[in-house]
Amino acid sequence: MRVAERRPLPLRIRTDGIAPIVALLVVLLILVAFVQPDFLAPSSLMSFLGRSAPIILLAAGQYFVIVCGEFDLSVGSLVTAQVVVAARLIDSDPSHTWPVVALLLVGGALVGLVNGLVTTVLRVPSFITTLGMFLILVGAVYLWSDGAPKGGLSEEFRRFGRRAIEDVPLLGRIPYALLVLVVVAAIAVVLTRSDFGRTLVAVGDNPRTAELSGVRVARTKTIAFMLSGLAAAVAAILLGGYSGVSFQAGVGLEFGAITAVVLGGVALGGGRGSVVGAMLGALTLETLFALMNFTGVSGALRSTVQGVIILLAVAVSSLRSSSSR
Amino acid sequence: MTALSLRPARHAVPGVFVALALTLVIGWLVVMLDGGQLFNQSTTVSLLHVAAGLGLVAVGQTLVILGGSLDLSVAYVISLSTLVAAEAMNGSDGALLPAIGLALAVSAAIGLLNGVLVTKLRINAFIATLGVGLLLKGYLDNGYDGPAGESAPALVRTLGYQRIGPVPVSFLLLLAVTAAAWFALSRTRFGHHLVAVGGDPEVARLSGVRNDRVLITAHVLCSLCAGLAGVYLASRLGSGAPRVGTEGLYDLESIAAVVLGGTALAGGRGGVLGTVGGVLLLASIDAVFNQLEVDAFFKQVIRGVIIIAAVAVYARRAMRKAGS
Numbered sequence: 001m002r003v004a005e006r007r008p009l010p011l012r013i014r015t016d017g018i019a020p021i022v023a024l025l026v027v028l029l030i031l032v033a034f035v036q037p038d039f040l041a042p043s044s045l046m047s048f049l050g051r052s053a054p055i056i057l058l059a060a061g062q063y064f065v066i067v068c069g070e071f072d073l074s075v076g077s078l079v080t081a082q083v084v085v086a087a088r089l090i091d092s093d094p095s096h097t098w099p100v101v102a103l104l105l106v107g108g109a110l111v112g113l114v115n116g117l118v119t120t121v122l123r124v125p126s127f128i129t130t131l132g133m134f135l136i137l138v139g140a141v142y143l144w145s146d147g148a149p150k151g152g153l154s155e156e157f158r159r160f161g162r163r164a165i166e167d168v169p170l171l172g173r174i175p176y177a178l179l180v181l182v183v184v185a186a187i188a189v190v191l192t193r194s195d196f197g198r199t200l201v202a203v204g205d206n207p208r209t210a211e212l213s214g215v216r217v218a219r220t221k222t223i224a225f226m227l228s229g230l231a232a233a234v235a236a237i238l239l240g241g242y243s244g245v246s247f248q249a250g251v252g253l254e255f256g257a258i259t260a261v262v263l264g265g266v267a268l269g270g271g272r273g274s275v276v277g278a279m280l281g282a283l284t285l286e287t288l289f290a291l292m293n294f295t296g297v298s299g300a301l302r303s304t305v306q307g308v309i310i311l312l313a314v315a316v317s318s319l320r321s322s323s324s325r
Numbered sequence: 326m327t328a329l330s331l332r333p334a335r336h337a338v339p340g341v342f343v344a345l346a347l348t349l350v351i352g353w354l355v356v357m358l359d360g361g362q363l364f365n366q367s368t369t370v371s372l373l374h375v376a377a378g379l380g381l382v383a384v385g386q387t388l389v390i391l392g393g394s395l396d397l398s399v400a401y402v403i404s405l406s407t408l409v410a411a412e413a414m415n416g417s418d419g420a421l422l423p424a425i426g427l428a429l430a431v432s433a434a435i436g437l438l439n440g441v442l443v444t445k446l447r448i449n450a451f452i453a454t455l456g457v458g459l460l461l462k463g464y465l466d467n468g469y470d471g472p473a474g475e476s477a478p479a480l481v482r483t484l485g486y487q488r489i490g491p492v493p494v495s496f497l498l499l500l501a502v503t504a505a506a507w508f509a510l511s512r513t514r515f516g517h518h519l520v521a522v523g524g525d526p527e528v529a530r531l532s533g534v535r536n537d538r539v540l541i542t543a544h545v546l547c548s549l550c551a552g553l554a555g556v557y558l559a560s561r562l563g564s565g566a567p568r569v570g571t572e573g574l575y576d577l578e579s580i581a582a583v584v585l586g587g588t589a590l591a592g593g594r595g596g597v598l599g600t601v602g603g604v605l606l607l608a609s610i611d612a613v614f615n616q617l618e619v620d621a622f623f624k625q626v627i628r629g630v631i632i633i634a635a636v637a638v639y640a641r642r643a644m645r646k647a648g649s
């Protein structure tokens with residue numbers, strides 16, 4: 001019954017947009033295989049995917065915001081805030097786990113809603129809106145916890161981020177984080193294929209045209225921000241479980257997510273790119289870091305290599321697109 | 326001439342100065358009711374010191390934002406500049422000028438790289454300067470664990486701590502840089518071209534502006550300002566500090582100050598005077614809260630709210646103007 005299915009063009013998986021990132025990922029995986037053959041063993045590969053789940057989720061969330069022409073700089077601070085809030089509310093009491101998980105999801109969506117409304121209704125550029133939200137969230141969470149995280153996460157809560165279904169035939173183990181990732185990724189792909197997803201790209205491509213064609217631009221963008229907030233909430237649950245409670249939990253994640261999205265071929269400014277590309281971009285970044293670990297590159301140099309890769313990847317793609325024009 | 330119609334300083338007093346005046350009056354009253362004194366010597370001096378550091382960065386940031394670009398690498402340029410200056414001085418006054426020259430040259434080179442990436446390789450400014458920032462971060466993280474080098478005593482005495490009445494020399498430096506930037510923007514061809522490029526790059530190009538050269542120049546000037554801020558911080562701290570730029574949030578705060586000052590984030594509209602107003606506003610809020618001994622974290626929350634609210638007011642005004 002979907003409108004899309006009645007369109008003359010068949011719905012195909014478009015490979016043109018994500019070909020470069022797939023190529024880069026394959027090259028990196030081959031390099032890793034040379035340096036550290038064990039890495040490609042099923043169980044360690046599964047663990048790696050589980051560890052990468054949070055940043056991939058954030059990239060998927062950021063995709064929705066970027067493809068409609070906006071930014072979300074608040075996700076890193078949102079992750080930090082959520083982890084600290086979760087620890088204090090759960091306070092190591094297992095019975096609080098599920099209510100707090102629900103609260104985090106609602107909170108993430110709410111922060112996205114505020115970001116979206118301020119950006120669309122008050123017409124504040126999203127760069128400033130989410131930067132302000134970043135300052136507010138960081139300040140508020142420090143204020144609320146008097147400068148040091150309190151309480152603790154329950155084992156049930158941490159399970160999502162650090163445990164796995166062990167002894168699975170063929171795969172070795174399946175981290176819960178990976179299951180969460182697969183589910184969310186599937187939802188994200190379905191969303192981008194839906195009318196909402198197409199509308200979102202249209203809004204990013206040309207908001208005026210979209211508006212004149214009857215799209216409710218403000219509502220569409222606000223929903224995109226809420227999706228980003230929700231993704232951050234899920235990422236916070238996984239990260240809190242994996243690495244524990246600290247004020248550093250989400251530091252820099254917003255730039256990591258934006259980098260991943262751009263690496264995945266999504267244009268800043270909106271209108272072009274796929275969510276699969278964005279998630280592959282995040283996976284590529286994580287693979288790059290794994291490779292650097294294995295080759296003994298000092299952790300401090302990580303950001304230099306990351307910077308070089310981003311600049312090269314974006315320069316190549318922008319030069320290609322301008323020469324084909 | 327056409328130059329006249331391109332003048333950036335069209336807008337009368339930017340709203341930020343009204344906000345600044347209100348903040349100072351209300352802050353003064355509240356602090357007085359609290360039993361304190363907002364405008365005593367030491368608070369004024371520290372307010373102006375805060376403003377000098379952020380102001381130098383923000384004036385440079387104004388130039389790139391006016392041109393429709395952005396610089397997220399300034400925080401790392403600042404840190405690098407403190408280190409280059411302090412290590413080259415190594416505590417001796419003889420090396421003072423060459424060291425400052427070296428720090429500024431390194432900064433300018435980074436600005437050149439930013440500019441070339443943005444214009445020639447057509448990388449989105451957000452990503453290009455973020456990438457360059459990451460390059461510098463890796464270098465700093467890898468090479469330095471803590472403070473290094475030693476600033477020349479003469480620099481510490483003058484730029485760091487000397488003042489005329491309550492006005493620090495560093496704030497006078499900010500005023501001089503602001504005046505130079507204002508002159509460049511409103512009285513020179515470069516300034517008019519920069520605003521034209523920020524307003525509509527295609528129209529500017531068709532009118533014979535060399536967009537790339539103008540934007541590269543703006544990026545070099547922006548990095549130079551950040552480098553100068555680094556030299557100032559080296560004079561305050563007495564040594565090079567590898568994290569001072571990022572811990573001070575100079576990248577995001579400078580952009581916030583520019584936008585508070587009424588410059589459009591999309592480019593083409595605004596000016597440096599408003600930016601200085603934005604910087605003074607942020608510094609005054611800081612000073613008032615310090616006097617009231619408000620929690621540092623609460624301060625940050627308020628800061629975020631103020632930035633969003635101010636820009637919302639601008640947006641409202643712009644909409645009304647477009648409607649009438």
